[in-house]
Every structure is written in structure tokens, then in C-alpha cells.
Amino acid sequence: MVKAQDRRFPRFKTIIDYDKCIKCGRCGTNCTYNCIIFDKEQDRPIVLHPENCVACQRCTTFCPADAIEIHRHKVEFAPHPVWTPYHIRSIVEQAKTGAVLLSGMGNDRPYPMVFDYLVWDACQVTNPAIDALREPVETRTYLGRKPERLSIRKRGGKYELDDLPANAVLSMPLIIGHMSLGSLSYNSITSMYRAVHEVGTMMGTGEGGLHKDHYPFKKSLIGEVASGRFGINTDYLETGALEIKIGQGAKPGHGGQLPGEKVTQLISETRGIPLGTDALSPNPQHDIYSIEDLKTLIAALHEATDYQVPVGVKIAAVNNVAAIASGIVRANADFMTIDGFRAGAAPRVIRDNAGIPIELAIASVDQHLRQEKIRHKITLVAGGGIRSSSDMIKIIALGADVAMIGTAPLIALGCRMCQQCTTGLCSWGIATGNPALGNRIDIDWGTRRVANLLRAWNHDLEEVLGTMGIDAVESFVGNRDRLRYVGPNPLEAEILGVKHAGDRIGRESE
Ligand code: SF4
Ligand code: SF4
Numbered sequence: 001m002v003k004a005q006d007r008r009f010p011r012f013k014t015i016i017d018y019d020k021c022i023k024c025g026r027c028g029t030n031c032t033y034n035c036i037i038f039d040k041e042q043d044r045p046i047v048l049h050p051e052n053c054v055a056c057q058r059c060t061t062f063c064p065a066d067a068i069e070i071h072r073h074k075v076e077f078a079p080h081p082v083w084t085p086y087h088i089r090s091i092v093e094q095a096k097t098g099a100v101l102l103s104g105m106g107n108d109r110p111y112p113m114v115f116d117y118l119v120w121d122a123c124q125v126t127n128p129a130i131d132a133l134r135e136p137v138e139t140r141t142y143l144g145r146k147p148e149r150l151s152i153r154k155r156g157g158k159y160e161l162d163d164l165p166a167n168a169v170l171s172m173p174l175i176i177g178h179m180s181l182g183s184l185s186y187n188s189i190t191s192m193y194r195a196v197h198e199v200g201t202m203m204g205t206g207e208g209g210l211h212k213d214h215y216p217f218k219k220s221l222i223g224e225v226a227s228g229r230f231g232i233n234t235d236y237l238e239t240g241a242l243e244i245k246i247g248q249g250a251k252p253g254h255g256g257q258l259p260g261e262k263v264t265q266l267i268s269e270t271r272g273i274p275l276g277t278d279a280l281s282p283n284p285q286h287d288i289y290s291i292e293d294l295k296t297l298i299a300a301l302h303e304a305t306d307y308q309v310p311v312g313v314k315i316a317a318v319n320n321v322a323a324i325a326s327g328i329v330r331a332n333a334d335f336m337t338i339d340g341f342r343a344g345a346a347p348r349v350i351r352d353n354a355g356i357p358i359e360l361a362i363a364s365v366d367q368h369l370r371q372e373k374i375r376h377k378i379t380l381v382a383g384g385g386i387r388s389s390s391d392m393i394k395i396i397a398l399g400a401d402v403a404m405i406g407t408a409p410l411i412a413l414g415c416r417m418c419q420q421c422t423t424g425l426c427s428w429g430i431a432t433g434n435p436a437l438g439n440r441i442d443i444d445w446g447t448r449r450v451a452n453l454l455r456a457w458n459h460d461l462e463e464v465l466g467t468m469g470i471d472a473v474e475s476f477v478g479n480r481d482r483l484r485y486v487g488p489n490p491l492e493a494e495i496l497g498v499k500h501a502g503d504r505i506g507r508e509s510e
Contacts, residue, residue, distance in 0.1 A: 006096050009089060010073040012053040016046050020067035027059040027068060032427040032437065033420070035059075056418040058427035090348070104345035104421025104431060106250065106385065106407060109352045114359035115391045117487025119501065123469040132466035139458055139465075139473045141402055142167040143175075143202070143241060143379050144310035145334035165334060166310050167379075168240045170402065171200030172458040173473050174392060176450075177337075177383050177406040178224050178245070178314070180206025182258050182267045182279075183345070183421070185438030186213075188413050188430045191446025193217040195409075198447065199454045202240060207256065207281055210236050211270040222312070225301065227255055228281035230271035237305050243312040243337065244297060246285065249384035250344025252316035252354045255281040262424065262433050295331040302332075310334035310379075317341060317361030317384065318354075322368035329374045335402075338362055340384025343406050345421045345431075358384040359398060363496045366399025366478045375478075389460035396461075398496065399478040412449045413441060 014035060016027075023045055028038025035053040039045050050073065060068045077085045086109075093101060123129040130137060144167030151162045176196055181189045183206065190213070196203045197220040204222040209231015214221070223239035225232060247253065258267070258279040268275040288294050294313065301311045312335035313328045315321065321338060328336050340358025344351070362382040369375035382395050383404030392403040411417070414428040421431035429440030461473065470476050484501040485493035493500055 008051045009075050010051040012055045013050050013071045013073045014048050014053050015069045015071065017067045020065045022065050024064060026062045030058045030062050030427060032425040054418040054420050056427045057416045101348040102422040103348040103351060103419050105417055105419045106343040107341055107352050114357050114492065115394050117485055118394050118483050118498065119486055120397065121482040122467045127469050129469050130466040130471055132462040137462040137465050137471055139172045139461055141170045141173040141473065143170055143335050143402060144168060145378060146376055166308050168202060168310055170202060172454065173396060173402045174454060174457055175201050175402055175404050176203035176409050177404040178204030178206040179406060180208030181211060181270050182208045182262060182433060183431060185429055185432050185441065186266060187438045187441040187443050188446060190443050191413060191441060192409055192450050193221065194447040195450035195454065196220045198451050201454060204243065207245065209270040209272060226281055227285045228279060230273060230279060241310045241312060242301050243314050245314045247316035248314065248344060249316050249339030249341050249355055251346035251350045252318050253283060254346065254350055255283040264433060267433065291327040291331050298332050312336055314339060317356045317358055319356065321361045322364045325365040326368060326372055329369060329378050333378060335379035335381060337381040337383065337404060338365060342385030358382050358395065360495055362395060362400050363398045367497050389457040392457055393461060393464050394483065396473065396476055397479050397483050401477050409450045409453060412453045413446050
């Protein structure tokens with residue numbers, strides 16, 4: 001029997017309007033968290049377990065009679081500035097289970113969003129704006145190493161350009177980050193793969209390998225080479241780019257584990273591991289303990305792919321990120337992803353406390369690489385908490401060539417941020433390995449939603465570049481003089497390399 005003290009504090013309250021309810025049972029069928037149980041034999045057929053409600057909103061969305069409301073539960077904690085509900089709930093849960101708390105959908109602690117302290121510039125009088133609807137604004141971007149110089153040789157009486165380093169072409173400076181089949185359903189992954197393929201950008205495979213069904217989208221995918229090395233074979237090496245994962249923003253310094261019960265036939269085929277075995281990704285890459293080791297693996301991947309695809313490195317945004325980035329450029333990476341601390345599923349204690357915001361990390365990396373005169377060699381990708389096209393535009397001005405998103409396409413697929421991704425019960429069919437739940441996403445619909453989102457953000461970018469009189473996104477990368485800071489912290493502005501609003505250009509030389 002469950003002791004009263006062990007019962008969960010309900011966070012939400014589900015209210016059914018029985019005058020409106022037509023007893024169709026959809027709420028019970030759609031609820032995966034045992035909050036609503038529908039028993040048509042009863043007079044009042046809906047049995048509620050509010051302590052299980054996670055506010056996924058599946059029931060309210062599918063109720064044909066608009067008969068369900070979800071409210072915050074009125075269990076009121078005595079106000080205390082130190083022992084907040086977050087701390088009390090965590091202690092109660094860990095005292096019950098003795099386990100690490102897991103959570104999905106990123107760091108939800110109230111750290112300031114640096115993006116919200118930045119505004120950008122616009123043309124007036126002397127510098128004409130561009131009308132992006134009628135005049136070209138180039139947003140095409142190249143993912144890969146840039147040559148020091150172009151060299152032309154004479155061969156057989158003809159002048160020819162020497163081979164350029166392999167670059168993947170992106171129709172826009174926006175990609176979807178690594179999410180693996182297994183952590184997400186087949187239908188949601190397929191929708192996103194199809195969407196990036198259709199719009200001409202890319203998505204990361206995560207560390208879960210690549211299923212044969214997804215081979216047609218290979219050239220639009222970035223194959224992840226993670227510490228578990230799951231599913232890496234000659235077919236996988238034909239993806240449009242490869243990326244060595246050293247770290248990820250949700251859990252810097254941490255690896256991963258897919259428990260055996262989640263390694264179904266589909267996952268076993270994709271990862272190349274036996275059915276039902278635990279898939280463990282060690283925290284470090286066990287063959288990389290120095291920049292020289294990293295250089296060796298980059299060289300091996302270049303050789304294995306006959307130098308036909310760019311090879312990148314992904315790191316989490318941590319304190320010393322600028323110096324680490326400099327080493328990665330010197331290890332001959334073609335592109336580098338910096339993953340900020342806001343996104344993803346992870347042990348909560350790591351997710352909520354490790355790493356630094358991507359805005360500060362990318363500004364620091366971009367400025368450091370420029371000082372070292374090596375910034376031009378590498379493509380910088382930045383992700384972790386990019387919520388909107390305006391965040392994407394600001395991260396580019398702070399120094400990223402390409403913005404990377406993960407949560408936003410999941411919201412496009414129906415995610416309601418209930419943070420239950422690690423339970424495998426996602427009622428929207430996104431973060432689940434259960435095919436019956438996964439089938440809640442229609443792949444054609446999902447493809448359209450994600451493709452629409454990507455295109456819409458790219459249109460926003462074209463419009464904004466036009467208002468700044470910039471005709472190619474390339475000229476906007478690291479152009480932090482077009483940003484101004486409106487936040488409270490001068491040191492933050494200094495690290496970002498952004499002047500405060502109202503500060504006149506050239507003031508320092510007066
Ligand atoms: S989905 Fe709405 S109408 Fe149908 S049983 Fe549930 S509350 Fe009633
Ligand atoms: S993916 Fe599913 S489980 Fe995760 S936050 Fe979104 S709706 Fe909830």
C-alpha cells in the first residue's frame with residue numbers, strides 16, 4: 001500500500017464539464033499517463049487520477065465537446081524563498097525512489113535568456129533597406145571548411161581550380177540537431193528527415209544509427225559518431241556530413257543509455273546491436289584524450305569517406321569553450337557545433353546546472369577564433385534554446401554560421417512541453433518507442449509542419465536582412481555591431497561583444 005507521504009503532489013487538475021460531455025471516451029483513449037480512465041459501464045464513466053496529470057493537453061485537444069479544462073492544482077506550498085516547490089518536490093521524489101531524477105525538454109530553471117536582452121539595427125536614410133520580396137537576399141550557406149586561398153593550376157593546356165574541401169550546401173542557415181530513432185518515434189524522425197530533405201537543409205541522426213528506410217534522405221543527414229559507435233557502417237558513412245560527438249548541451253560530460261526493453265527490433269536493426277540489450281554510450285570517447293587523438297579520428301573519417309563529406313565535432317558549451325574550439329579548428333574539423341545548456345533530456349541535476357548559455361558561448365568562440373585568425377577556416381553551428389526566428393537571427397549576428405534547433409520542430413509536431421520524454425509515454429507520439437503511440441503522427445502531415453516551420457524562419461531571416469540592407473547572410477555572421485544590448489549587466493554585454501543601446505558608433509575614439 002502506498003503511504004500517504006509517498007503520494008505525488010498533484011501539479012495539475014483536470015476538470016470535466018459533465019453537462020457538455022457526450023461520453024465518447026476519446027479522453028481515456030488519448031491519455032497515456034493514467035490520469036483519465038474511461039469506463040463506459042459507469043454512470044459517470046470518467047475516473048480521474050489528477051496526481052498523474054502532466055498537462056500534455058492531449059485530452060483537451062481531442063475532446064469533441066470542449067468539455068475538459070486543465071488548471072494548475074491549488075496545492076499551495078507555504079511560501080519560502082529558499083525551500084521552493086522545485087526543491088521540495090525533488091526531495092520527496094528522490095526519498096521515494098533513491099534514483100537520479102530524469103527530465104526532458106531542457107533546462108527550465110529561471111536563468112535569464114540573453115537573447116531577450118538583444119535588439120537589432122535597421123536601415124534609415126543613408127543606408128537603403130532591401131525589399132526582400134522583390135530583391136534577392138541570399139540565405140544559402142555552406143557547411144564545411146573554407147580554403148585558405150583558391151589555387152589554379154594549368155593541366156593539359158587548361159587552367160583548373162584545385163579541389164575544394166568538401167562542403168554540404170544548405171538552403172538556409174538553419175538545421176535540425178541530432179535526435180535519434182529510439183529516443184523519438186519512427187514517424188516523428190521520418191517526418192523531420194523528409195522535411196529537411198524537401199527544403200534543402202540537414203538534420204543530425206543522433207547516436208542511433210540510420211535505418212534502411214531512411215537511406216533515401218542520407219545526403220540531408222549529418223551522421224553522428226558518438227562514443228557508443230552504434231550503427232556506424234559503410235552506408236552510414238555516406239551521409240551528407242559526419243560529426244564526432246564529444247558533448248551535448250543537455251548533459252555536458254555525460255553519455256547515454258537506452259535500456260534493453262527499449263531496444264526493439266527496429267532499434268536493434270538501426271543500431272546494429274542485439275535485440276533487448278542495453279545500449280550504453282560511455283561519457284568520454286574512449287579513443288580521444290587529446291586534440292591529437294581527435295585529429296586522428298577526424299583524419300580517419302576523412303579517409304574513410306574519400307574526403308567527400310565534411311567532418312565536424314560537437315561540444316557542449318562549457319566554461320572553457322573558446323580554447324577548446326581553437327583546438328578543434330587545429331585538429332582539422334570542417335565544422336564545429338556548440339550546444340548550449342538549455343535543450344534535451346537528461347539527469348535533471350546535470351541538465352539544470354551544467355554548461356553555459358549558447359549566446360555567451362558562441363560570442364566568446366567567434367571572437368577568440370577571430371583573434372587567433374582562424375575563424376575563417378571553420379563553419380560554426382550553434383544550438384540550445386533557439387526558440388524563434390529572432391533567436392536564430394541574433395545567434396548568427398553573435399557569430400554562428402548556422403543555427404541548430406531541436407525543440408521547435410518537436411513543437412511543430414505537436415509537443416506540448418510536458419517534459420515526460422524520458423518515460424516513453426509521450427501522448428503525442430513523439431518521444432516514444434511504442435509504435436502504437438508513434439502512429440499518432442501522420443508522416444505527410446508531420447513533414448509539412450516541419451518544412452513550413454523551416455521555410456517560415458528563413459523568410460523571416462530574408463525580411464530582417466532586407467531591413468538591415470544586407471543582401472547575403474554571409475555578411476551578417478558575427479556582425480555584432482548590428483546588435484545592441486538592453487539588459488542589466490555591462491559585463492554580459494562585454495562578453496557578447498555588443499554595445500549598449502544608445503551607444504554611438506565611434507564614441508570610444510572621441
Ligand atoms: S473526450 Fe470529452 S466528450 Fe469525450 S468522454 Fe472525454 S470529456 Fe467527454
Ligand atoms: S515530446 Fe512528448 S513527452 Fe516530450 S515534452 Fe513533448 S509532448 Fe511531452
